[in-house]
Amino acid sequence: MSVVGVDFGLANSVIAAAGRGGVDVILNGNSNRLNPSMVGFDQCRKMGEEAQTGASSNYKNTIKHMKRLVGLSFDDPTAQAEIKKWIPFNCVPIKHPSGGPDSIGVKVSLNGEDHTVSIEAVAGMMLKHMGMIAASKASEASDHVTDLTKFFPQDWVIAIPAYFTDSQRRGLQVGCEIAGIQVQRLMHENTATALAYGIFKDLRKEFTKDKPTNIMFIDMGASAFTVSVAAFEPGKLIVKSSHFDADLGGRDFDLVIAEWIAKQFQDKYKGKLSADPMSKPKVRLKLMAAAEKAKKTLSPHGVKEARINLECLMDDFDFSTSLKAPDYESMCAPLLARLAAPIEKALAETGLAASELASVEIVGGSTRIGCIKRELTKLLDGQTLSTTMNADEAVARGAALQSAILSPRFKVLPYEIQESQPYPIKISWDQQAGVEEDADATNSVVMFDRGLNFPIVRRVTLKRAGDFTVSSAYDDSALQYGLPTGAPRDIATFGIKLASDGEKKVRVNVKQDIHGVVHLSSAQMVEEVEEGEDAPAEAEAPKEGEEAPAEKKKKVKKTNLEFTQSRPLDWSKDLINKAYEEEVSMANIDRIVKETSDMRNELESYIYDMRDKISSSSQLADYATDEEKAAFTTKQETIENWLYEDGFDATKSVYAEKLAELKQLGGPIETRSVEASGRPGALSALQANLERYKQWVNQSQTDAKYAHITDEERGTCHAKCDEVSAWMYDLMDKQGGLPMSADPVLKVGDINYKSRDLNNVCSPIMRKPVPKKEEPKPAPEPEKKEAEPETMEGVEPEGAKDGDKPDAPEDKMEE
CATH class of the missing domain: 3.90.640.10 (ATPase, substrate binding domain, subdomain 4)
Structure with missing residues (x-):
């Protein structure tokens, strides 16, 4: 579940995961695909369906509609219209440290304390909850794993509306950063839907390159x-x-x-x-x-x-x-x-x-x-x-497919996606005195037009002397494409530092990244210099009779310039870190409240369970004396009364202490019952073991296949069987004389230990392998001596040298 896609909806959110078998929508704890986009604040935070349960009674502390508010300033007309028409909870402005526009915060009560939380952080909380649903599902395949953070998704693609402005996109990114979510891409919902449609149709070879297939997608949510x-070609979506x-x-x-x-x-x-x-x-x-x-x-x-x-x-x-x-x-x-x-x-x-x-x-x-x-x-x-696509799941499935395409964890066939920029964005720069410009030159240009694919880098080259600024904003023509009339036009302002003693040529590279957010990629001073020199030198005239020196080649020298950037709703690293610390603090409150609640429930369950079991007609009644029943009942009633009066808001340690007091009285009674129910089975297993080994000892004395077993080894088995048998019957007699309400002398653990001890002694002897017979070694063959050639005394064979053998005779004689 490390690669996921999320449809972050206004009313409901859906999460899908990409795996080897394809894409699956993940069910929550109640086996539902739709998760209400709500975050409730009470004793602890509750998300999704848990928040929806108390939404009507706790409406002032149940936050929803985050999608419509994230990334907007408090005074934004869109935000104000949303607050007045749809919001039942308390939205408040949050002052920006640098004096920028106020962002939107929500005032809530958490564990009895008032908090003001940014709407971006609340959006991050909901998305993190979606991640925990995926982690919980992934952990089901692993036994004894309680730390869900080990299974938290690593790669995310989150679907957003195409009409989101630069500020809204950055706001959602900030929320994800606060929640610890690594976003690969913020993807338009309509593009995610088209991808979910196209990639599976493409596998069926339904598209052709010579004639693109045009499909209209209509999406109406809450x-x-x-x-x-969108136009589809094989392996391509436009x-x-x-x-x-x-x-x-x-x-x-x-x-x-x-x-x-x-x-x-x-x-x-x-x-x-x-x-x-x-x-x-x-x-x-x-x-x-x-x-x-x-x-x-x-x-x-x-x-x-x-x-x-x-x-x-x-x-x-x-x-x-x-x-x-x-x-x-x-x-x-x-x-x-x-x-x-x-x-x-x-x-x-x-x-x-x-x-x-x-x-x-x-x-x-x-x-x-x-x-x-x-x-x-x-x-x-x-x-x-x-209606071939699932109306609720199509966006999440497409986002998960995009996540798999982008993730290094998957090897996916290449699929090209050509996105569409929704609003025209212009880049403008300040005019400087003393800088010569064309008479008809303007100080702005639409650099990112509507319909442009992104990510993309665009460049503008300027002549400047000294520091200057470049700013990005939505063009007036964006209004006809759906940009709200009162929405802020400014996107970002970039201050470029140019320390020079004259007019210089500067290249400004502006990037619209994969999320659709505008950045200043780089700013470079561009100069022409002669090769081998850092700066151009003045040329000297040749003397009379000398040849003119060869003209030196020139090259372009680029110097990166420092720059700063500011935005209307700018989240500095310090602000994000502070919000992250608040998130960790709230998560700690959630953990403590949950653990306290679990301990309280455990105490309450033990009280009710034991009260029923220890009554005169129940299963534990025979295992407790009258005195024990009276002591336990008194303690149980005391703690029960305390639990519903003074102890309703006690801490986890106090609940644990009260539970320990009850178990000190109830534990021995439960132990007797457990021992009594487990004893017959343990004794039966031990008796069967004894019988098996005794029969084997008798059989091994006459069976030829056990001839390799020595009498001493048989005696060891026989003695061990007698020892264990005597112990068993002795304690069985003692146990038989005790009432059920007495602590047992014959315990299941001891019986099992004796059975293991018997096995450890007898099993190796019974399974002793027959020793292999040693085969006689064959007599060594006498060494063969090679025949030495006959020689006449004092004469060596022809061709023989020191220690050499004579050549073998030829088979045929040369004719």
Whole structure:
């Protein structure tokens, strides 16, 4: 589970892991794929489904909608609109140390203390929770492993909306850094969906290079509506267009129903209500939950109405009504009308007609709404909406595939992804007095245009004398592509230090990285110098009669310049470290609270369990004397009363001490029961062992295959059997004379020890191998002496030298 992809949604988050068998969506502890994007603060932090359980009663300390607030300043119009319309908890501004815009914080109570936590840190908490779900799943394959951090994912790809600004992208990166998450890429949700679709279709050879396949992807989640068109070729994906309505999602359809219910409720109890139901956070949450349920009821085809029943909605008044399907669609008409614009823009930008699309794939939970499907079909000239992709899981699966492609832990076939830059970004620089520039030159240029693939580095060359600044900002044309009207345009300002005595040429390299974030890659002073010299020298005229020296070659010398960068919402290393320390402190509180709760539950369980077992008619009653029962009952009642009165908020050590006091009295009773239940089996095993070895001793005296066993060895086995048998029967007699409430003299551990001791003595003798017979060694063969050639006395054979043998005679004579 080291390589994962996360769909960080507004309402729910999904995590998928890439493995050798493909991509799997990871189930949480309750076997659900969807994890509510919530972080609750109480005695400790609770995330996901645990936070959702107490969300309505603890709404002031249950943080959600992090996705819509991360990376925004407190005064940002988008943030303020979100806070006023959707946020029930307390958002506060956090002052920036350097005097920049205030960031967004949430005021919560944790373990009785007030804390102000940045929204970025809260987003990191939720993402870390997703990682712990993956770690928990991975640890199931390993026995006796309790430290889940060993299985925490190493490589992450997190899906984000394509409309995220540079500030929002950096804000989510900061949240991940605080939580200790290593992000390989922040990937657009629509691109992740396209990758999940394309990479498996590509394996089936469904794409051709000569004619790219154009697919439209429509995604509507809880808060946003996105339409994108992608072209597919073998091993390649190109995002051609992406348009959106960032404020049109499933929650807007819920709100329409909730406001209708509130009006019906007010009309019924006119003059009796203390306030507008929608102005009360708790009542509003009830109405939104009922509205969501009604929306889901009306979504399938053929459902004509949905019943709505709310008990004790407000001021002790109950309310019930029914919402008919035609009325619901009529109320949603203004929302349905907003579906057309992104589709029309996407088709216009790609130059395609709806009929030229090979398929229209819909994903996102809100695409299940029936009236939305019908409206989309109408807008696409009757095109069939394909639901082959899982609406809730497609984004997470695509992100996990991208994580596997980027991770060094996997070897994946190459797959090219051409991303699409959402907003045009311009680079501008300050003008300097005394620097000659063209008359028609401007001090800005759109360096990263819409639709540009990234990561990418772009360069601008300037003539400058002395220090200067370069800044990046969204171009005015970004408004037509969905940048909010009141959103800050500035991205970053880079201060470049140029210590020079005159005008110099400077190359400024600006990078948009894999996350879509703009950085200053480098700034270089560029000079022409003669080879072999650091600086150009003045040329001397040749003397009369001398040849002119050869012209020296020139080369370009590049000198890296120092630079600084600042951003409107800048997170310094000190701020990140401080937030990380707070995260560690909160994690420690979580651990202590959990361990204390576990110990308290253990004490409570022991009290109830032993109280039932030690009663006169239960399984432990016969193993305790009347005095022991009375002492235990008294102690148990005392501790039980303490537990629900003064001891409700005790520490872990106190609970452990109380549990030890009870076990000191109850432990001997439990031990007698355990001994009594285990003794017959242990004795039976020991008796079987004794019988086996005794039979073998008798058999070995007459069986020829045991002839190699000596009488002494048989005697050793026989003596050991007699010894163990005598011990066993002696203690069995003593144990038989004791009541069940007495401590046993014949213990299971001792019986098992005697059985092992018997085995250690007798088994090696019984299994002693038969010694191998030694075979007689063959008599050594006499050494053969080679025949020496006959020689005449004083005459050596022809051709023989010192110690040499004569040559062998030829087989044939030379003719």
